[in-house]
Amino acid sequence: MYHHGNKVIDEQRQGEALILTHEGKKKLYIESYGCQMNFSDSEIVASILSKEGFATTKNPEEADLVLLNTCSIREKAEQTVRNRLSHFHAIKKQNPDIKIGVLGCMAERIKEKLLEEEKLVDIVVGPDAYRDLPKLIKEAEDGRKAVNVLLSKEETYGDVNPVRLGGNGVTAFISIMRGCDNMCTFCVVPFTRGRERSRNPQSIIDEAKILQDAGYKEITLLGQNVDSYLWYGGGLKKDFAKASEIAKASAVRFAQLLRQVAEAVPEMRIRFSTSNPQDMTEDVLHTIAAYNNICKYIHLPVQSGSTRILKAMNRGHNREQYIELIDKIRKIIPDCGLSHDMITGFPGETEEDHQDTLSLMEYVKYDFGYMFKYSERPGTYAARHFKDDVPNEVKTRRLTEIIDLQQKHSLYRNQQHIGKIEEVLVEGVSKKSNEHWFGRNTQNTVVVFPKENVKPGDFVKVKILECTSATLLGQIVH
Numbered sequence: 207m208y209h210h211g212n213k214v215i216d217e218q219r220q221g222e223a224l225i226l227t228h229e230g231k232k233k234l235y236i237e238s239y240g241c242q243m244n245f246s247d248s249e250i251v252a253s254i255l256s257k258e259g260f261a262t263t264k265n266p267e268e269a270d271l272v273l274l275n276t277c278s279i280r281e282k283a284e285q286t287v288r289n290r291l292s293h294f295h296a297i298k299k300q301n302p303d304i305k306i307g308v309l310g311c312m313a314e315r316i317k318e319k320l321l322e323e324e325k326l327v328d329i330v331v332g333p334d335a336y337r338d339l340p341k342l343i344k345e346a347e348d349g350r351k352a353v354n355v356l357l358s359k360e361e362t363y364g365d366v367n368p369v370r371l372g373g374n375g376v377t378a379f380i381s382i383m384r385g386c387d388n389m390c391t392f393c394v395v396p397f398t399r400g401r402e403r404s405r406n407p408q409s410i411i412d413e414a415k416i417l418q419d420a421g422y423k424e425i426t427l428l429g430q431n432v433d434s435y436l437w438y439g440g441g442l443k444k445d446f447a448k449a450s451e452i453a454k455a456s457a458v459r460f461a462q463l464l465r466q467v468a469e470a471v472p473e474m475r476i477r478f479s480t481s482n483p484q485d486m487t488e489d490v491l492h493t494i495a496a497y498n499n500i501c502k503y504i505h506l507p508v509q510s511g512s513t514r515i516l517k518a519m520n521r522g523h524n525r526e527q528y529i530e531l532i533d534k535i536r537k538i539i540p541d542c543g544l545s546h547d548m549i550t551g552f553p554g555e556t557e558e559d560h561q562d563t564l565s566l567m568e569y570v571k572y573d574f575g576y577m578f579k580y581s582e583r584p585g586t587y588a589a590r591h592f593k594d595d596v597p598n599e600v601k602t603r604r605l606t607e608i609i610d611l612q613q614k615h616s617l618y619r620n621q622q623h624i625g626k627i628e629e630v631l632v633e634g635v636s637k638k639s640n641e642h643w644f645g646r647n648t649q650n651t652v653v654v655f656p657k658e659n660v661k662p663g664d665f666v667k668v669k670i671l672e673c674t675s676a677t678l679l680g681q682i683v684h
Contacts, residue, residue: 234260235269236371239287240277242428242479243399244310246379248275249368251309251336256369258340267297271305271343273329276312278394280581284312295326305346307331307339311398314355315585321351333384333399334358357400359442364409367416374634376663378422380413381405382463383429387444388482390509391520391587392549392580395430402443404435407458411470423631423663424475427467432478433485435460461489468497475631477501477650483508483531484522491538502539503573503650506531507547511566512559515552518592525566532570543573543619543649548608551580551601553592560604564611571615573649574676577608613675620651620673627683628653630668632660653678 234255238248251273252262266272272294277283291306298304307329308320314332321330328346331339332355342352362384370378383404386395414425429435436443438457446454458466468476476499483506494500510516513524523531535542548563567575579601582594628647636642636654644654645666654677655668668680 232258232260232271233263233269234271234273235263235266236273236275237266237290238275239283240275240279240311242379242426243381243384243430244275244277246368246381246428247310247333247336248273249371249379250363250366250381251275251339252369252371253366254336254339258343262369262371266294267301269304271307272297273307273309276308276310278311278315278398278583280578281583282581284316287312291327298326305329305343307342307346307352309333309336311394314357314398315394317353317355321353328352330355332357334361336363337361358403359401360403360440362403362405364405367413370420374662376422376631376633377424377426378417379426379428380410380417381428382410382432383435386430387434388431388484388522389520389587391518391592392509392552392583394583394586397585399430402431402434402436403441404429404437404443406440407437407463407466410463411466414467414471414474418471418474421663422474423665424477425467425471427464427476427478429478430480431482431485433460433481433487433490435463437463459487461487461493464490464493464500465497468493468500472499475499475501475648477503479505481506482522483528486531488534488538491535494542495539501650502541502648503543503545504535505545505547506535508566509547509549510552510555510559511563512555513562515555515559515562518554518588519549519552520587525562529566529569541649543651544570545650546570546572546575548575548577549580550577550604550608551596551598553580553588553594553596555580555596555604560607564607567608567611567615571618572612573619573651574616575608575612577605577612579605617673617675620675620678623647623651623670623678624673625670627667627669628678628680630655630666632662632664632666634662647678651678652676653680655680655682658682 236248238245263269276287294306305328308327309331310333313330317330320327329342329352334357335354338354345352385400385402387402389396438446438449438453508528516524582589630645630647630653632643632645636644642654643657647653653668660666667683669683670678670680672679
């Protein structure tokens with residue numbers, strides 16, 4: 207799989223331990239998998255448990271509590287978690303007092319199986335039940351299996367100030383909403399994270415200001431579908447029609463929230479993820495264009511270039527509507543970076559459908575993308591109603607063609623930056639060279655340049671001299 211950018215997290219990648227070591231009576235080790243929301247949720251969990259006397263550690267062998275925050279979006283992600291559980295079980299055999307918990311979407315989806323098959327799992331907690339963790343830990347310590355996977359109509363954790371874990375001190379996530387109402391036929395998220403409900407905008411602004419005061423320079427507003435953000439005093443989005451006329455008149459939608467945050471922290475960069483094409487309104491695009499501190503980058507999943515497959519996926523838009531939105535973005539934000547999600551090998555996908563995907567990619571020429579073979583998820587509409595009938599070797603070949611085309615387009619887009627002077631936020635030392643810094647430009651493209659007398663968190667002007675398909679290479683200009 208080809209991917210690019212360090213903030214959109216590959217659902218299938220190896221888990222990361224989120225670390226903040228300091229002295230404490232009890233030690234907590236958290237390992238997170240999947241999307242940005244899971245990493246943000248782990249920070250919420252750490253905050254809740256810090257009030258119970260837990261300090262986080264990078265060493266699971268010294269932990270009193272090991273938590274895996276899991277992803278269910280693809281089969282491979284779940285298998286990775288099972289493999290990690292085997293590793294932690296070996297540690298538990300050496301220290302039977304360690305409690306092991308599974309959090310997040312996998313916990314919500316296969317709670318009974320986790321308790322039956324993974325005999326050494328003590329705690330199973332769904333995404334809406336993290337406040338219940340102190341009670342569940344006590345139940346586990348008393349020798350009982352501790353489970354809470356109930357979904358909530360209200361929970362947003364809006365009053366929890368997350369403990370920032372394992373980050374760079376420069377960029378941070380702010381969760382603005384939870385759940386998803388878009389019932390894509392391939393997706394488990396509505397079942398594992400529940401229906402859409404949004405967070406009080408003032409609490410979002412307050413969190414952004416706290417991060418600004420702590421020295422952070424960039425925030426990413428997170429949601430399964432940020433364009434569907436709707437605050438009318440609390441509650442599910444689907445119940446908005448029943449709200450009072452006063453509540454409706456004062457409702458805050460995503461474009462308004464974006465403006466409020468941009469004005470509240472004008473020195474900070476603002477990003478957001480993820481967007482859904484059918485919910486993105488033109489006023490969001492005009493807001494991005496109007497504020498210098500809102501990054502000119504949109505992650506806009508499409509999943510397929512075929513209208514027929516999009517209908518089978520229940521995506522809520524067709525090929526023509528997606529292209530119309532792309533055209534609006536190019537007109538309103540000419541320098542906007544664009545990335546995508548793409549699934550190949552969806553049930554019934556023909557060679558003609560695949561060619562539609564390739565031709566859409568040729569039309570858009572995305573800056574980068576996240577590409578996967580279709581993975582049947584038990585319980586979804588697609589699993590119940592469609593036969594997974596595209597042979598694996600065909601999926602693999604089509605995925606390779608998509609990846610190869612995306613690499614070509616990524617190189618093309620990156621070449622357009624050569625010779626330009628661009629503002630880059632320094633995030634840290636390059637993974638490939640201690641003599642270089644890395645950061646990102648407004649389009650979310652990684653920029654690497656020789657070290658000078660600057661530090662992480664500084665905004666610098668970099669002249670782009672050359673590029674690869676994944677990275678811009680340049681030098682600081684004064």
